[in-house]
Amino acid sequence: MQPRKAVALISGGLDSLLAARLIQQQGIHVEGINYYTGFCVEGHTHAIRNRDRRRVKRNNALWVAEQLGIKLHIVDIVDEYKDVVINPRHGYGANLNPCLDCKIFMVGKARQWIDENGFDFIITGEVIGQRPKSQRKRFMPVIADESGAEDRLLRPLCAKNLAPTLPERAGWVDRELLKDFSGRSRKPQMALAEEFGFRDYAQPAGGCCFLTNQTYSVKLKDLWDNRGRRDYELDDIMLLKVGRHIRPSRSYKLIIAREEGETNFLSGYRHMFPSISTVSHPGPLTLIEGEPLDEKQLELACAITARFSKGRDAESVELCYNDRQRERSIHVKPLAAEQIRQDWIVG
Numbered sequence: 001m002q003p004r005k006a007v008a009l010i011s012g013g014l015d016s017l018l019a020a021r022l023i024q025q026q027g028i029h030v031e032g033i034n035y036y037t038g039f040c041v042e043g044h045t046h047a048i049r050n051r052d053r054r055r056v057k058r059n060n061a062l063w064v065a066e067q068l069g070i071k072l073h074i075v076d077i078v079d080e081y082k083d084v085v086i087n088p089r090h091g092y093g094a095n096l097n098p099c100l101d102c103k104i105f106m107v108g109k110a111r112q113w114i115d116e117n118g119f120d121f122i123i124t125g126e127v128i129g130q131r132p133k134s135q136r137k138r139f140m141p142v143i144a145d146e147s148g149a150e151d152r153l154l155r156p157l158c159a160k161n162l163a164p165t166l167p168e169r170a171g172w173v174d175r176e177l178l179k180d181f182s183g184r185s186r187k188p189q190m191a192l193a194e195e196f197g198f199r200d201y202a203q204p205a206g207g208c209c210f211l212t213n214q215t216y217s218v219k220l221k222d223l224w225d226n227r228g229r230r231d232y233e234l235d236d237i238m239l240l241k242v243g244r245h246i247r248p249s250r251s252y253k254l255i256i257a258r259e260e261g262e263t264n265f266l267s268g269y270r271h272m273f274p275s276i277s278t279v280s281h282p283g284p285l286t287l288i289e290g291e292p293l294d295e296k297q298l299e300l301a302c303a304i305t306a307r308f309s310k311g312r313d314a315e316s317v318e319l320c321y322n323d324r325q326r327e328r329s330i331h332v333k334p335l336a337a338e339q340i341r342q343d344w345i346v347g
């Protein structure tokens with residue numbers, strides 16, 4: 001008889017790794033799916049910023065799949081996911097994280113995928129009582145129902161605390177070998193990782209996506225407020241991950257690199273935005289997002305950029321303004337720290 005087949009939602013974290021291994025151990029054929037939303041934390045900012053240079057640069061979902069020896073399907077859901085972020089039916093968590101809707105959406109996508117690919121059930125690494133809100137016990141059936149996965153959704157790490165699902169009732173998996181983890185403590189997971197011999201797994205500080213990050217959420221809200229509509233493109237949400245965001249006026253915002261790695265990254269956007277770079281002193285690259293600046297606004301933008309350059313204490317700093325058609329040289333006195341108003345700083 002062909003082994004039963006399960007697809008595991010692989011975030012790249014420890015829980016999905018353990019959940020998939022528990023099911024693999026029962027002779028089930030497991031493959032993984034990783035959904036790319038554009039808000040993922042790992043492998044992006046770490047790859048950009050110099051200060052993170054010592055961190056391991058890897059795609060954690062691929063690393064997990066490699067540890068498990070399974071095939072991983074990375075699926076781009078950037079466009080479809082917008083509606084989840086913009087109009088979450090169950091609302092947001094502490095920041096702009098629509099966790100419950102996100103889980104429902106991803107499990108729903110996985111449900112479609114198993115139907116199309118002849119798989120039997122879905123595995124997630126959810127643990128009751130862990131953050132975020134979607135992992136509270138009362139939301140577990142909501143995810144199963146609203147996603148359409150129903151009892152083809154198995155959470156091996158906390159299955160014993162939940163009603164038996166189809167794979168358990170049908171005897172495809174032995175419920176007794178599943179776990180009853182609950183609560184925020186990570187100790188049971190760490191002990192199980194030790195038992196399985198998994199080391200060096202990802203310990204993402206601040207969660208799996210930028211939507212749980214307060215500063216990031218403030219920047220996203222600012223973007224929506226100032227555009228007058230709740231929408232975004234992939235470039236928008238990428239740029240919110242990088243640089244200091246300073247909005248001296250509703251009509252424009254400066255994105256100022258905080259270090260060389262960010263300057264290199266923002267350079268890739270110079271064809272899309274007017275930019276300012278420093279000439280007389282080492283300094284950051286600034287992108288200008290919004291309406292074209294008048295001369296006074298341009299002078300202020302240059303003075304702010306100069307403030308973050310090595311010439312911050314100089315009488316005059318030379319900068320180069322590039323409006324994407326031509327370049328011109330501008331000399332300004334850097335703004336003093338106290339002249340940068342708190343209400344200009346986004347996030």
Ligand code: SF4
Pocket residue numbers: 097098099100102103132134207208209210211212
């Ligand atoms: S943290 Fe982000 S990816 Fe994770 S469930 Fe919440 S919204 Fe979805």
